[in-house]
Amino acid sequence: MTTTVSISPLTRIEGHLAIHTASESLPDQKGVRITEARCEGEMFRGFETILSGRDPLDAQQITQRICGVCPISHGMASLTAQEMAYGVTPTRNGRLGQNLVFAANYLQSHILHFYHLAALDFVDITAVLKYNGNDPLLKSLRAWVETAVAQNQIFAGAPFLPRYEVNQYIASDDANWQLIGHYVEALNLRTIAHEMAAVFGAKLPHSTALVPTGITGRITMERILAYKSRLTKLTDFVNNVYLPDLLTAAKAFPNYWAIGVSYPNYLSFGAFRMEEATGERVRTFIPGGVVINGRYQTLDTGKIGEYVGHSHYSSRSGLHPFEGQTTPDTGKGYSWLKTPRYDNQVMEVGPLARVMAAYYAPGGEFFKNEVDAVLASVNLTPDKLNSVLGRHLARGLEAKWIAQQAGRWLDELVPGEPAAKKFAIPKTGRGFGLVEAPRGALGHWLTIEEHKIGRYQCIVPTTWNCSPRDDAGRPGAVEKALEGTHIADPAQPIEAGRVVRSFDPCIACAVH
Amino acid sequence: MKTAFSRRDFMKLAGMLTASAALPKHLTEVFAAGLERLAESTRVVWLQGQSCSGESISLLNSIDPNPADLLTRYITLVIHQNIGAAQGQTFMDTLDKARLTKDYILVVEGSIPLNMPKACIIGGRTFEAILLEMIPDAKAIVAAGTCAAFGGIPAAEGNPTGSAGVKDFMEHHHLSWRGKLINCPSCPTHPMSIVGTLAYLAAGRFPEIDETLLTPKMCYHHSTHDQCPRYHDFERKIFAEHFGQPDGCLFKLGCLGPLTHTECPHRQWNSGVNWCIRASAPCIGCSWQDFCRKKDFPLYRIGEASHAVSYTEHDRSGGTL
Numbered sequence: 001m002t003t004t005v006s007i008s009p010l011t012r013i014e015g016h017l018a019i020h021t022a023s024e025s026l027p028d029q030k031g032v033r034i035t036e037a038r039c040e041g042e043m044f045r046g047f048e049t050i051l052s053g054r055d056p057l058d059a060q061q062i063t064q065r066i067c068g069v070c071p072i073s074h075g076m077a078s079l080t081a082q083e084m085a086y087g088v089t090p091t092r093n094g095r096l097g098q099n100l101v102f103a104a105n106y107l108q109s110h111i112l113h114f115y116h117l118a119a120l121d122f123v124d125i126t127a128v129l130k131y132n133g134n135d136p137l138l139k140s141l142r143a144w145v146e147t148a149v150a151q152n153q154i155f156a157g158a159p160f161l162p163r164y165e166v167n168q169y170i171a172s173d174d175a176n177w178q179l180i181g182h183y184v185e186a187l188n189l190r191t192i193a194h195e196m197a198a199v200f201g202a203k204l205p206h207s208t209a210l211v212p213t214g215i216t217g218r219i220t221m222e223r224i225l226a227y228k229s230r231l232t233k234l235t236d237f238v239n240n241v242y243l244p245d246l247l248t249a250a251k252a253f254p255n256y257w258a259i260g261v262s263y264p265n266y267l268s269f270g271a272f273r274m275e276e277a278t279g280e281r282v283r284t285f286i287p288g289g290v291v292i293n294g295r296y297q298t299l300d301t302g303k304i305g306e307y308v309g310h311s312h313y314s315s316r317s318g319l320h321p322f323e324g325q326t327t328p329d330t331g332k333g334y335s336w337l338k339t340p341r342y343d344n345q346v347m348e349v350g351p352l353a354r355v356m357a358a359y360y361a362p363g364g365e366f367f368k369n370e371v372d373a374v375l376a377s378v379n380l381t382p383d384k385l386n387s388v389l390g391r392h393l394a395r396g397l398e399a400k401w402i403a404q405q406a407g408r409w410l411d412e413l414v415p416g417e418p419a420a421k422k423f424a425i426p427k428t429g430r431g432f433g434l435v436e437a438p439r440g441a442l443g444h445w446l447t448i449e450e451h452k453i454g455r456y457q458c459i460v461p462t463t464w465n466c467s468p469r470d471d472a473g474r475p476g477a478v479e480k481a482l483e484g485t486h487i488a489d490p491a492q493p494i495e496a497g498r499v500v501r502s503f504d505p506c507i508a509c510a511v512h
Numbered sequence: 513m514k515t516a517f518s519r520r521d522f523m524k525l526a527g528m529l530t531a532s533a534a535l536p537k538h539l540t541e542v543f544a545a546g547l548e549r550l551a552e553s554t555r556v557v558w559l560q561g562q563s564c565s566g567e568s569i570s571l572l573n574s575i576d577p578n579p580a581d582l583l584t585r586y587i588t589l590v591i592h593q594n595i596g597a598a599q600g601q602t603f604m605d606t607l608d609k610a611r612l613t614k615d616y617i618l619v620v621e622g623s624i625p626l627n628m629p630k631a632c633i634i635g636g637r638t639f640e641a642i643l644l645e646m647i648p649d650a651k652a653i654v655a656a657g658t659c660a661a662f663g664g665i666p667a668a669e670g671n672p673t674g675s676a677g678v679k680d681f682m683e684h685h686h687l688s689w690r691g692k693l694i695n696c697p698s699c700p701t702h703p704m705s706i707v708g709t710l711a712y713l714a715a716g717r718f719p720e721i722d723e724t725l726l727t728p729k730m731c732y733h734h735s736t737h738d739q740c741p742r743y744h745d746f747e748r749k750i751f752a753e754h755f756g757q758p759d760g761c762l763f764k765l766g767c768l769g770p771l772t773h774t775e776c777p778h779r780q781w782n783s784g785v786n787w788c789i790r791a792s793a794p795c796i797g798c799s800w801q802d803f804c805r806k807k808d809f810p811l812y813r814i815g816e817a818s819h820a821v822s823y824t825e826h827d828r829s830g831g832t833l
Binding site: 006007008009010011012013014015016018042043044045046047049050052053054055057058061062065066067068069071091094112116117120125140141144153154155158159160161162163164184187188190191194195197198199200201202203204205206207208209211213214215216217218226312328330336418419420421422425491492493497508 | 555560561562563564565566567568569570572573575578579580583584585588589590591592593594595596597598599600601602603604605606609610613625628630631632633634635636664665666668669670671672673675699700754755756758781782783785786787788790791792793794795796798804807810811812814
C-alpha cells in the first residue's frame with residue numbers, strides 16, 4: 001500500500017518549498033517508510049533575465065537581493081566574478097574586510113538555522129509551562145503562555161504553537177528549559193553578528209559596502225574594536241552554548257546519526273580567500289574540492305552542467321553556466337529549481353560537504369584533526385556524518401573555526417591602508433566567482449558585452465541540494481536523503497522536516 | 513571624471529533640498545506611546561510572496577523592542593513562514609483560522625507575480641489566491657520592503673513574471689487600498705519602520721501617510737541627501753572619485769541620496785553601528801519607488817557603461833521614471 005506523506009509548505013526554512021513523498025506501510029511497525037520523494041521549489045523571480053543588459057556593477061547589489069539570509073554570499077560571488085572579468089584583484093585590507101563581513105554573516109546564518117529554524121523540531125516548547133526555577137526569562141515566558149491559555153486566546157503561544165503534536169520532542173525538562181533559554185539568547189547573538197557584519201559592510205541584510213577590489217569604508221582602529229568586542233561574545237556563545245547544545249540534541253536523538261543519509265558525494269569551492277586572487281585555484285581558509293565515495297579530486301568547474309528535464313524551464317538541458325539559459329515554462333516539470341550536476345554526478349553541498357572536502361584535501365590536517373576529535377568524543381566514524389546530526393555538527397564546528405579565524409583577519413588589517421582601489425569596466429569580458437555560502441557552493445558566471453552584462457548565471461547551494469530529478473531520473477540530494485525515512489504519523493511527518501532542514505534549504509536562493 | 517551633472521545643477525539641487533530639511537523627532541519616542549497601548553493580542557499574519565526573507569531577517573534586528581519582547585509582549589505573530597512552528601497542513605489550517613477571526617493585520621513581504629501566478633505557491637495554492645482571501649478581512653495591510661510596496665527587483669525591466677507590489681495587485685483586482693494599505697519600503701525595510709507602523713496600527717491608529725507613495729511620513733518624509741552628514745562636502749565640492757577613497761560627498765560615485773526618502777542618517781542600521789554613507793558606500797536608493805527598475809539607470813556612475821546617465825529635474829523631485 002502506498003500512502004502519501006507531504007509537508008506543503010515546508011516552513012522554517014528560507015522560501016517556498018513543498019515535499020511530497022510516496023511511502024509504504026510497515027507490517028511490524030507503526031507508521032510508514034518513505035520510498036520516493038520530490039522536492040518542489042515554488043517561487044521564481046527571474047534574476048538572470050533581469051540582470052542581462054545592466055551595468056555589471058549593479059550585479060553585486062542586485063544579486064544580494066536573491067537572499068536576505070545570505071546576501072553577502074551573492075555579493076561576494078558577484079564581485080569576484082567581476083574582479084576576474086575586469087582583470088583586477090582586491091587590496092589586502094579589501095580582501096580581509098570582505099572576509100570579515102562574510103564571516104559575520106556566516107555566524108548570523110548558522111545561529112539562526114540551529115536555534116530559530118531547526119530547533120523547534122526537537123525542543124518541546126510547552127515544557128516552559130512546567131518551569132519551576134528562578135530564571136527571569138523562563139519565568140516570563142511561562143507567564144506569557146499561561147496568560148494566553150487562561151484568557152482562552154485562539155493563538156496562545158504563537159508563533160511557537162501550533163506545531164506537530166507528536167510524542168517525539170526532547171523528554172527531559174531540564175534540556176528543554178536550557179534550549180528554550182538559548183533560543184532567546186540566540187536571537188540577541190544573531191543580531192550582534194549582523195552588527196558585526198555592518199561594521200565593515202555598512203548595513204545588513206544587503207550590504208552596500210561590498211565592491212570589487214574590497215569594501216568602501218575606511219579601516220580604523222575604532223571599527224576593528226567594534227568588530228572585536230562583538231566577536232568575543234559570539235565566540236563564547238559558539239563554543240560554550242551552540243556546540244554543547246548540538247551535543248545535547250544529538251544525545252536525545254542518537255538515531256539521527258543514521259537518518260537523512262544521502263549520496264556520499266560532496267562539492268566545496270573552498271571558503272574565504274587567503275590571497276588577493278580570483279579563479280578556481282585560489283587558496284582558501286577552508287580548502288575546497290570534490291569528494292566522491294571518500295575519494296578526493298581537485299575541482300574542475302568545466303564539469304558543471306545544469307539540467308532542466310524536471311524543471312519549469314524549456315531552455316536546453318545540461319548547459320555549462322557560461323552558456324546557461326532560463327526560459328520559464330510552467331507546463332512542464334515539478335520544480336522551479338534546475339538540476340546542477342558535477343561530472344554528471346549528484347552532489348551534496350553545504351557545511352557537511354565543506355567539512356568532508358577539507359577532511360580529505362591536501363593541507364586540511366587542522367580540519368581533519370578537529371573532526372576526528374569530535375567524532376571520537378561521540379564514538380563515531382566519519383561516514384556517520386552523512387546524516388541529519390552530521391550536517392548539524394558540521395555547521396557548528398565550522399562556526400567555531402570561522403569565529404577563530406575572523407580574529408586573525410582582524411589582526412591582519414592595517415588601519416589607514418586602502419580597502420579598495422580604482423578599476424574600470426572593460427568593453428567585453430567574462431568571469432566567474434566561486435564562494436562558499438553558509439548553505440554551500442555558490443557560483444556566479446558573468447559575461448560583459450559593450451560594457452553591459454551579456455549573460456549572468458548563478459548556481460546556488462540549495463539548487464544542488466534540493467534539485468529535482470536529473471534527466472537520467474536520479475533524485476537530488478535531499479530527495480535521496482528522504483528515502484527510507486520512517487514516519488510514525490503520516491499526517492504529521494516531523495521526521496521528514498528534520499531531514500530536509502538539516503540541509504538548511506534556501507529556496508529564494510535556489511531558484512532566484 | 514566626466515559627469516553629466518554640472519555645478520549649476522548642484523547649486524539648484526542644494527537650494528531645493530535644504531528648503532525641506534527638518535530633523536524628525538527621535539522615532540522611538542513616537543513609537544513608545546503606541547507600543548504601551550498595544551492590545552495583548554494584536555494579531556499579525558505575515559506572508560511572503562516573491563521575497564528574499566530580508567524584511568523578516570531585518571525585523572529580527574529590531575532593538576526597541578527586541579524580537580523576543582516584540583513577539584511575547586506586543587503582537588501575536590500568528591503566521592510566519594521562517595520562524596513559526598507550524599508547517600504543512602498545520603500551517604494552512606492556522607492561516608485559515610486566522611482569516612476566520614477577521615481580526616488581524618496582514619503584513620506582505622515580497623511582490624506578486626501578476627502574469628504568472630504559478631511563480632509563487634504556498635501549500636499548493638497560488639500566493640495570488642491566498643492574498644485575495646486574506647486581504648478583504650484584514651484590518652490593515654502593511655507592504656514590507658520595496659518589493660511589496662512598489663514591485664522592486666522582481667518587477668524590474670525584463671522580468672519574466674509580471675511582478676507587482678501590493679497596491680498594484682489590489683488595483684488589478686479592483687480592491688480598495690485607501691485607508692487600509694501602508695507601504696514600508698527600503699531593501700530591506702528598516703526594523704523601526706515596521707515596528708513603528710505596527711505600533712500605530714495595534715494602538716488603533718493609522719499613521720499619517722504620503723498620498724501617492726502610501727509611506728508613513730514619520731519614516732520616509734525627508735530626503736537622505738537633506739540629512740546627509742556629508743552635505744558639507746557636497747557644498748564645498750569635495751567629492752570621492754572612486755571606491756576606496758573614504759572621504760567626500762559620494763555623488764560622483766552615483767549616490768542616489770537626493771532621490772531617496774528615509775531616516776537612515778538618523779537611525780542608521782544594525783543598532784546604529786553603521787549605515788551606507790558612514791561606510792563611504794553610495795546610497796543606492798533602495799527605498800525609492802523605482803529602485804533598480806530600469807536597465808539603463810545604473811546604481812553607480814563609475815565606468816564606461818554609466819556615462820550616458822544624467823539626472824533630470826523630474827528625477828530630482830523624486831518622480832517616477
